[in-house]
Amino acid sequence: MLDFLWAMVVWLVQMVGTWAVVGTGLILLFLRTSLSKFALARSLVTAGVVLTLAHRFGFATDGLSFADGIIGKYLVMGAVATVVLLVLGAVYVAVGRLGARRARLRRLVVVRTDSSKIPGPLAVMLLLLATTAFLAWVMEAVEEYENGFIRVVSFGIVLLPAGAFLLLVPFSVSGTVFNAANAHPALPSLAAPFVAGAAVVADRFVGGVIATPENLKDPLALTGLAVVIVLSAVELVLLHRRGHGLTWDPEGETGDAAEDSGAGAGTGTV
Numbered sequence: 001m002l003d004f005l006w007a008m009v010v011w012l013v014q015m016v017g018t019w020a021v022v023g024t025g026l027i028l029l030f031l032r033t034s035l036s037k038f039a040l041a042r043s044l045v046t047a048g049v050v051l052t053l054a055h056r057f058g059f060a061t062d063g064l065s066f067a068d069g070i071i072g073k074y075l076v077m078g079a080v081a082t083v084v085l086l087v088l089g090a091v092y093v094a095v096g097r098l099g100a101r102r103a104r105l106r107r108l109v110v111v112r113t114d115s116s117k118i119p120g121p122l123a124v125m126l127l128l129l130a131t132t133a134f135l136a137w138v139m140e141a142v143e144e145y146e147n148g149f150i151r152v153v154s155f156g157i158v159l160l161p162a163g164a165f166l167l168l169v170p171f172s173v174s175g176t177v178f179n180a181a182n183a184h185p186a187l188p189s190l191a192a193p194f195v196a197g198a199a200v201v202a203d204r205f206v207g208g209v210i211a212t213p214e215n216l217k218d219p220l221a222l223t224g225l226a227v228v229i230v231l232s233a234v235e236l237v238l239l240h241r242r243g244h245g246l247t248w249d250p251e252g253e254t255g256d257a258a259e260d261s262g263a264g265a266g267t268g269t270v
Contacts, residue, residue, distance in 0.1 A: 043175030
């Protein structure tokens with residue numbers, strides 16, 4: 001009896017938790033200070049290529065289940081995006097003025113706006129990675145249910161939120177990289193090529209989720225990567241011309257820096 005009650009509690013946690021954590025994760029993607037047209041273009045390029053190929057050639061995971069193929073790609077892309085964001089975050093803090101470094105570090109975790117606070121890229125990254133890990137646990141558990149009826153019902157309950165997360169999050173991350181522009185507008189364009197490169201690596205070594213013919217995989221992957229690099233480079237050039245290079249600080253950060261340093265130094269520009 002106790003085993004049954006415990007199994008019921010775990011099942012409820014998995015079913016309700018999937019909707020809760022996915023809903024929270026998707027809301028995080030819209031909590032951003034801005035969305036540049038280049039970030040939108042990077043996302044649309046990714047979505048266009050993936051959806052067009054899936055419609056044309058269908059899905060195939062080289063012997064893996066569809067969920068396993070997606071999760072495998074997430075592990076590669078998530079690991080690369082995490083490392084890149086941590087490195088860029090450290091550089092972002094290091095190149096800041098002495099009095100603004102603490103404020104910059106704070107912006108990586110939480111960003112103060114005029115009316116509220118929103119998560120910084122490190123907070124978004126950790127919460128999305130935790131959501132991915134939770135979904136991986138739930139999907140693996142559902143696949144191992146011995147009762148066929150319970151397995152089908154469980155898949156029906158988690159299919160919509162899990163599907164929405166697995167489809168929308170990669171496209172958003174490829175464009176905004178965990179909403180990195182919340183901390184600084186140049187961070188997404190610096191990180192996006194590395195994330196796109198990780199997607200190419202994941203496709204080659206984890207196994208293709210889309211059944212693209214072998215003679216098209218590399219040309220399409222390299223073309224997509226080149227487009228992302230060009231978009232990111234153009235965005236960086238335009239940001240530099242506006243004085244929004246990596247050493248630039250938003251006006252709202254000046255007050256934080258003044259409080260931290262007691263000097264009230266002015267905003268730096270490139």
